[in-house]
Amino acid sequence: MTRIAFIGGGNMARSLIGGLLKTGLSASAITVAEPRADARQELGREFGVACYAENRLAAAEAEVLLLAVKPQIMPAIHMELRDTLQRNRPMLISIAAGVRIDQLERWFGAMAIVRCMPNTPALIGAGATGLCANHRVSPPQRAQAQRIMDAVGLTRWIDDERLMDTVTALSGSGPAYFFALVEALEDAAVAQGMSRESARALAAQTCLGAGRMLVESGEDPGELRKRVTSPNGTTQAALESFQADGLQRTVARAVAAATRRGEELAASLDQAT
Ligand SMILES: NC(=O)C1=CN([C@@H]2O[C@H](COP(=O)(O)OP(=O)(O)OC[C@H]3O[C@@H](n4cnc5c(N)ncnc54)[C@H](O)[C@@H]3O)[C@@H](O)[C@H]2O)C=CC1
Numbered sequence: 372m373t374r375i376a377f378i379g380g381g382n383m384a385r386s387l388i389g390g391l392l393k394t395g396l397s398a399s400a401i402t403v404a405e406p407r408a409d410a411r412q413e414l415g416r417e418f419g420v421a422c423y424a425e426n427r428l429a430a431a432e433a434e435v436l437l438l439a440v441k442p443q444i445m446p447a448i449h450m451e452l453r454d455t456l457q458r459n460r461p462m463l464i465s466i467a468a469g470v471r472i473d474q475l476e477r478w479f480g481a482m483a484i485v486r487c488m489p490n491t492p493a494l495i496g497a498g499a500t501g502l503c504a505n506h507r508v509s510p511p512q513r514a515q516a517q518r519i520m521d522a523v524g525l526t527r528w529i530d531d532e533r534l535m536d537t538v539t540a541l542s543g544s545g546p547a548y549f550f551a552l553v554e555a556l557e558d559a560a561v562a563q564g565m566s567r568e569s570a571r572a573l574a575a576q577t578c579l580g581a582g583r584m585l586v587e588s589g590e591d592p593g594e595l596r597k598r599v600t601s602p603n604g605t606t607q608a609a610l611e612s613f614q615a616d617g618l619q620r621t622v623a624r625a626v627a628a629a630t631r632r633g634e635e636l637a638a639s640l641d642q643a644t
């Protein structure tokens with residue numbers, strides 16, 4: 372049983388902890404460091420995991436430190452963890468957007484480091500995670516990192532670290548894009564007179580159904596789209612409207628903006644540290 376300490380017990384840590392516990396990992400294998408007392412109480416109540424206000428107490432026995440704080444906080448936390456890192460040599464798994472492996476090495480020293488980018492559907496075992504390791508990660512540690520993330524969904528190793536910002540823009544932020552689309556569909560149906568409850572239920576189930584078809588059939592999304600689109604029918608009218616409004620360009624620009632933001636986050640940390 373791998374002992375995992377989460378440094379930061381916010382939204383993404385909750386999703387990963389909830390997902391890991393659902394796979395049968397014992398709550399006693401997880402500790403969490405979280406400065407907010409209300410968040411500690413809630414994590415303890417909901418998941419039965421031990422929570423500490425101090426990072427070094429949560430990290431004391433851990434083989435894996437899962438760094439789940441905001442990118443801006445990352446440079447500061449190594450001071451508190453320095454003794455523990457030297458004593459136990461845990462593997463570090465960072466989930467922070469933008470933060471590069473060379474930056475983590477600069478702050479935390481010559482450690483085995485995995486940079487990964489999960490997403491919140493990890494909570495229900497439907498996460499998608501890109502991983503990238505430094506050369507100090509041994510094959511068993513690599514397998515250990517993959518096991519942790521496999522437990523909460525799909526994983527892909529990314530050899531070229533520069534593409535981790537693309538992973539962030541695609542699947543890390545991606546759930547929010549689909550939620551935004553469901554919100555927009557819901558609003559459009561409500562504007563036509565449907566109740567919000569019915570609009571939400573139909574939009575959400577459509578999102579689930581389309582997602583399951585994509586994943587379970589393994590078919591090309593373009594092919595699945597064509598099967599919905601009767602010649603001169605309703606779908607064609609909607610897709611032509613999307614095209615006229617530049618959907619593809621809109622999406623490409625949004626993904627580029629998210630990728631750029633990841634790079635900016637890292638650059639701002641270079642200036643600050
Ligand atoms: N929310 C998401 O969908 C995803 C987030 N991430 C990454 O996960 C990281 C955390 O993001 P969220 O969970 O959304 O943020 P969050 O703000 O919900 O969680 C961060 C937690 O860290 C705690 N914290 C602050 N200072 C600390 C310190 N010195 N030591 C320990 N804990 C401290 C905060 O109290 C907070 O609960 C970020 O780096 C983000 O880029 C990655 C993938 C997806």
Ligand SMILES: O=C(O)[C@@H]1CCC=N1
Nearest residue numbers: 467468539543544545
């Ligand atoms: O919005 C963010 O910066 C984080 C990273 C990916 C999802 N949430």
